[in-house]
Structure formats: C-alpha cells, structure tokens
Amino acid sequence: QLQLQESGPGLVKPSETLSLTCTVSGGSISSSSYYWGWIRQPPGKGLEWIGSIYYSGSTYYNPSLKSRVTISVDTSKNQFSLKLSSVTAADTAVYYCAICIAAAKFDYWGQGTLVTVSS
Amino acid sequence: EIVMTQSPATLSVSPGERATLSCRASQSVSSNLAWYQQKPGQAPRLLIYGASTRATGIPARFSGSGSGTEFTLTISSLQSEDFAVYYCQQYNNWPPALTFGGGTKVEIK
Numbered sequence: 001q002l003q004l005q006e007s008g009p010g011l012v013k014p015s016e017t018l019s020l021t022c023t024v025s026g027g028s029i030s031s032s033s034y035y036w037g038w039i040r041q042p043p044g045k046g047l048e049w050i051g052s053i054y055y056s057g058s059t060y061y062n063p064s065l066k067s068r069v070t071i072s073v074d075t076s077k078n079q080f081s082l083k084l085s086s087v088t089a090a091d092t093a094v095y096y097c098a099i100c101i102a103a104a105k106f107d108y109w110g111q112g113t114l115v116t117v118s119s
Numbered sequence: 120e121i122v123m124t125q126s127p128a129t130l131s132v133s134p135g136e137r138a139t140l141s142c143r144a145s146q147s148v149s150s151n152l153a154w155y156q157q158k159p160g161q162a163p164r165l166l167i168y169g170a171s172t173r174a175t176g177i178p179a180r181f182s183g184s185g186s187g188t189e190f191t192l193t194i195s196s197l198q199s200e201d202f203a204v205y206y207c208q209q210y211n212n213w214p215p216a217l218t219f220g221g222g223t224k225v226e227i228k
Contacts (some may be wrong), residue, residue: 004123040156046219046221047155047163047219047222049208049217049219053216060213062216063120063216077209103151103169105153106165108165109164
C-alpha cells in the first residue's frame with residue numbers, strides 16, 4: 001500500500017522559504033496514473049489545496065499562492081517537494097502531502113507536519 | 120474559481136441516528152465531488168468519490184448523492200467513531216484547480 005511521509009523544518013522565519021519533502025513508499029512516483037499534491041490546514045481551520053504535480057513534471061498551483069509556490073519531483077529518491085517563499089504568520093499550518101489516483105481526489109495522505117512561521 | 124459551501128457548520132446528532140450533510144458548488148461540478156473525514160490530530164481520509172462511490176474499506180453506512188451543484192453525504196446510523204469533521208472537494212475543473220468546502224463538524228448530541 002502506498003505510504004507518504006512529510007519531512008522538513010518545523011519552524012521557519014518570516015520572509016524566508018518553507019521547504020518540505022514527501023517521501024513515497026510502496027509505489028513509484030513515476031507512475032503515469034498518479035498526481036502528487038500538497039494541502040495545508042491552518043490551526044483550527046479547513047483544508048486548502050496548495051498545488052499538484054504530475055509524474056511528467058507538469059505542475060498546477062492554487063491561484064492564491066501561485067506566485068510563491070514551487071512543487072518538484074525527484075524520481076531518483078521517490079520524493080516530491082514543496083517550496084513556499086516569502087512566508088508570513090498566515091502560512092503557519094499543518095502541511096500534508098497526498099496522492100491522487102486516476103482522478104483528482106486525494107486517495108492517500110501523509111500524516112502531516114506542522115510548520116510554524118515565527119521569528 | 121468554484122466555491123464549495125458546506126452546511127451546517129456543526130451538526131449535533133445522537134449515536135444511532137442519521138446524519139445528513141450538505142455541500143453546494145457555485146457552479147456545476149457534474150459528479151466530480153469527493154468527501155473526506157478528518158478526526159482530531161489525523162489526516163483526512165477519503166470516504167466518497169464520484170459523488171456516490173465509496174472508497175476502499177469505507178462502511179456501507181456512508182453514502183453520497185447528488186450531481187451538478189447540490190450534494191449530500193448521509194451517515195445512516197452514527198457510530199462513536201464517526202464523530203469528526205467532514206469536507207467536500209470538487210475536482211471538476213481539474214486541471215488546473217481543486218477546491219475544498221469549509222467543513223461540517225459532526226458532534227455528539
């Protein structure tokens with residue numbers, strides 16, 4: 001069964017870049033059937049889609065975050081990554097990575113990682 | 120952007136009773152709608168996709184219906200483990216965009 005695990009710093013300073021990695025096990029990130037995505041959830045609030053990437057490298061981003069987001073894939077490590085630049089306190093959230101199989105619904109999720117933006 | 124609106128924000132239900140949750144889209148999303156369950160401290164779990172198809176391992180007491188702009192998630196007889204927050208998500212205009220509803224919290228009455 002596919003499993004996903006987020007990793008990265010839990011604390012980021014304002015104006016800096018948030019960087020997270022999602023490691024995939026139990027399947028290949030190069031599969032043509034899958035989209036890989038990032039979703040976040042501020043404390044006590046709802047879910048917000050950040051963006052997704054196809055195995056080919058095609059990327060799609062939430063328009064509200066597009067100017068600050070980069071998602072990439074490293075097939076050699078079976079990982080995909082998120083970079084969010086110029087962060088503020090509003091970017092404090094639990095960040096989840098997830099996979100879409102055959103349609104753009106999120107079939108499997110990582111456990112999530114809390115990233116706090118603070119000086 | 121397609122806006123997803125869920126109602127009510129909070130639903131108080133007794134164990135064993137039926138729960139009916141609503142999700143409305145600002146424009147038609149056909150049947151390209153998913154439902155998720157999220158318990159405190161956990162990642163969301165896919166329950167329903169294609170508006171009415173249960174995901175693998177999801178009990179039959181969960182059912183989804185609707186198409187176009189109006190959708191419903193029904194839990195036929197609430198079990199203790201069903202008290203959680205439920206989110207809908209549209210994927211009709213994918214690519215390039217996906218949107219979630221604001222969630223409905225199902226709490227014990």
